[in-house]
Amino acid sequence: IEGKIKFNSEGMRITAIDPANVCMIDMEIKKEGFEALQVENEESFGMNINLLKDSTKRIKEEEPLEIEFSNNRVTLRYGVSAKRTFTLPVIAIEEKDQKLPTLNFEVVMEFLSEDFKKSMEDVTWIAESVHFLSDKDKMMITASGDGLNAKAELKPESVSGNDGVKGIYSKEYLSKIC
Numbered sequence: 001i002e003g004k005i006k007f008n009s010e011g012m013r014i015t016a017i018d019p020a021n022v023c024m025i026d027m028e029i030k031k032e033g034f035e036a037l038q039v040e041n042e043e044s045f046g047m048n049i050n051l052l053k054d055s056t057k058r059i060k061e062e063e064p065l066e067i068e069f070s071n072n073r074v075t076l077r078y079g080v081s082a083k084r085t086f087t088l089p090v091i092a093i094e095e096k097d098q099k100l101p102t103l104n105f106e107v108v109m110e111f112l113s114e115d116f117k118k119s120m121e122d123v124t125w126i127a128e129s130v131h132f133l134s135d136k137d138k139m140m141i142t143a144s145g146d147g148l149n150a151k152a153e154l155k156p157e158s159v160s161g162n163d164g165v166k167g168i169y170s171k172e173y174l175s176k177i178c
Helices: 049-056 113-123 171-177
Strands: 002-008 011-017 024-030 043-048 065-070 073-078 084-089 107-110 129-135 138-145 148-154 158-161 166-170
Touching (some): 043 049, 113 138, 129 171, 166 171
Antiparallel strands (some): 002 043, 065 073, 073 084, 107 158, 129 138, 129 166, 138 148
């Protein structure tokens, strides 16, 4: 996935959409999320988001990350006792900004990401798609295929919206989200 990364005095924003135009990333980190932020002019560049993800997934929560953009390269430095450095190329992408869609959800449930991830691991090996059903104070997640059935129930920390909302999603996209 190719995406655009923008830095300005207000913070950082990453916007990307997969080649099939099915999944979109829109992540913003405001300046308060940085220990220090030094941006002379707004910087905007394209990057392979998968390379960025692979380069940063080993960072531990307590480790500082330094990001530097110069000479059409992005340098990532992190670590305390074991310092690591990655230099990534920037890529040319379309200059137009991705338009963020207006999303109106029939139901919104919040639960721990670890619980969602475990539920996905439990059901996605059964079939190519996963079914979701909102039911009062829980989310039912099911998959079936070749005579096998799997079901997981998630108890959300908060719920707003309607009961009985259904959705079907590809396990491929769900696994990327997890």
